[in-house]
Amino acid sequence: AQSVTQPDIHITVSEGASLELRCNYSYGATPYLFWYVQSPGQGLQLLLKYFSGDTLVQGIKGFEAEFKRSQSSFNLRKPSVHWSDAAEYFCAVGPMNTGFQKLVFGTGTRLLVSP
């Protein structure tokens, strides 16, 4: 079955420190890959996406993600975290045969930023 795994439920990072959030997927072929962020009481906002080409993708708010086919991973990174980055982060995949329509979301990683 197709699945998305975000192994970390919670992560605490000091302000100014680097961040890496993990995402692994299980699909027969490379799907479309997304990272979304959800602030408390808000909807989901797209941070970045990968469809093809360069495996290092730049997004908004200083985030980037790297697609590694051999590891079936699409980890999200940021070199220096700001207090405003505290939120929940969701990895999502869209199978190639359905394009983006039927996104499957991971369970999310809640990021806490300490002073």
Next chain:
Amino acid sequence: DAGVIQSPRHEVTEMGQEVTLRCKPISGHDYLFWYRQTMMRGLELLIYFNNNVPIDDSGMPEDRFSAKMPNASFSTLKIQPSEPRDSAVYFCASSLAGGGQETQYFGPGTRLLVL
């Protein structure tokens, strides 16, 4: 431009009552999605429309749930009768197909509590 608009933002109702959630997608978008988010099940796709036509409703939990899209600028998700286990945040999202760069834009959600 206005984003995806959902109403109401909060709804509290009693078991057995009918609940109607409303969504106005981004103007010009031709796909509309309804999601449900709960602590136990995460973010689930319930149904999606293309050009006002339901394409896949396999995620709709049961017959108590129904969704309509009478025109390109309006959709409803109805629960009749509602049950406490329907308590969740319901998101609407929309997107514009084409070019392989589709992105789903989410509304702020409707937080539903069924007592």
